[in-house]
Amino acid sequence: MRALLLLSLLAIAMNTHAQSAAAPANPPQDAAQPKTALVIHGGAGYVARASLSAEDEAAARADLERALEAGHSILAAGGTALDAVQAAVVVLEESPRFNAGKGAVFNAQGGHELDASIMEGHTRRAGAVAGVTTVRSPITLARTVMEHSPHVMLAGDGAEAFADSRPEIERVPNDWFDTDRRRRALEQAQRQAAVGEAPQGQYIGTVGAVALDRHGHIAAATSTGGMTNKKWGRIGDSPVIGAGTWADERCGVSGTGWGEFYIRNAVAHDICARVAYRGDALAEAAEEVVNRVVTAAGGDGGAIALDVDGNIAMPFNSGTMYRAWVRPDGSRGVAIFED
Numbered sequence: 001m002r003a004l005l006l007l008s009l010l011a012i013a014m015n016t017h018a019q020s021a022a023a024p025a026n027p028p029q030d031a032a033q034p035k036t037a038l039v040i041h042g043g044a045g046y047v048a049r050a051s052l053s054a055e056d057e058a059a060a061r062a063d064l065e066r067a068l069e070a071g072h073s074i075l076a077a078g079g080t081a082l083d084a085v086q087a088a089v090v091v092l093e094e095s096p097r098f099n100a101g102k103g104a105v106f107n108a109q110g111g112h113e114l115d116a117s118i119m120e121g122h123t124r125r126a127g128a129v130a131g132v133t134t135v136r137s138p139i140t141l142a143r144t145v146m147e148h149s150p151h152v153m154l155a156g157d158g159a160e161a162f163a164d165s166r167p168e169i170e171r172v173p174n175d176w177f178d179t180d181r182r183r184r185a186l187e188q189a190q191r192q193a194a195v196g197e198a199p200q201g202q203y204i205g206t207v208g209a210v211a212l213d214r215h216g217h218i219a220a221a222t223s224t225g226g227m228t229n230k231k232w233g234r235i236g237d238s239p240v241i242g243a244g245t246w247a248d249e250r251c252g253v254s255g256t257g258w259g260e261f262y263i264r265n266a267v268a269h270d271i272c273a274r275v276a277y278r279g280d281a282l283a284e285a286a287e288e289v290v291n292r293v294v295t296a297a298g299g300d301g302g303a304i305a306l307d308v309d310g311n312i313a314m315p316f317n318s319g320t321m322y323r324a325w326v327r328p329d330g331s332r333g334v335a336i337f338e339d
Contacts, residue, residue, distance in 0.1 A: 034214035035328040036075040037310040040088050042098045042322030043205020044256040044302035060097050061334050064324040067091035072326045081211035081219035082120050089139040089221045092207035096179045100207040104177045104225025106186040112177040115239040116142040116223035121247035128153040128239040136170040139223045189229040206238050208254025210306040220252035237262035242269035250308050251275045257301010286313035
């Protein structure tokens with residue numbers, strides 16, 4: 001009897017081992033379980049692999065990991081997608097390695113003008129700020145506009161005046177955003193402009209995040225310092241709902257690239273509209289808009305996108321895009337270059 005029992009247990013163990021060996025390395029999450037996912041970016045642009053030192057690459061990857069964990073920890077604890085994208089973007093705004101917040105590029109006058117937007121998909125609430133100069137976290141102010149004003153977008157002096165009315169908004173002098181790296185980029189851009197050379201490296205991306213929470217809700221957020229050597233109060237796509245940021249019940253997008261082309265083609269909304277109206281798969285929609293529509297118009301850049309099933313897309317055509325993600329099955333990654 002004991003021998004039969006041992007044989008039965010051995011057979012069960014062998015069968016279990018065979019099933020385990022045949023199973024995929026990352027099995028799909030049980031459909032009955034709530035899904036969460038997060039994807040972030042630190043901007044698209046061209047960074048020659050040889051020009052990025054091992055130390056700088058490691059530091060950028062570490063900052064992306066910190067931002068990813070800031071958002072993911074909120075989702076894992078049952079928090080909202082809105083809280084998750086804000087938390088992730090704040091970390092990137094605080095890093096001098098990305099074109100937002102502390103690492104923002106200089107405008108033509110040697111100062112900084114910052115833009116940001118945030119959107120909650122299932123309610124279609126949205127908030128945005130443009131051309132702010134003393135707000136440490138533009139994404140936090142954008143959310144405050146959404147939640148504590150009757151408006152969607154505030155700009156310039158008006159946005160600063162609204163910030164004055166909100167004690168939770170931290171203010172800093174404009175030179176707090178200065179970094180030596182961005183100063184050198186401004187000087188290079190101005191030298192090129194003085195001799196009539198085509199500008200290089202002016203469009204160096206933004207930061208952003210898109211999240212799916214366990215309630216099935218999606219939110220997206222984007223923040224930027226804009227374009228190196230920009231004039232006349234130029235504003236790109238990042239604070240424009242539907243161009244640089246979009247979220248609805250099915251899909252969310254944060255864009256990064258040459259803002260004028262993202263505005264003209266309503267890139268963020270177009271990706272999600274293809275999912276909603278044509279039934280395109282997320283990857284197909286994002287690929288078509290970023291790598292065909294934008295490039296055909298003369299622009300370049302990338303985007304991160306996430307749908308209600310937890311699918312993630314990260315197309316770009318600029319050579320590099322700083323990015324990181326956590327999928328519904330818990331698998332995660334960080335990448336900079338195409339490979």
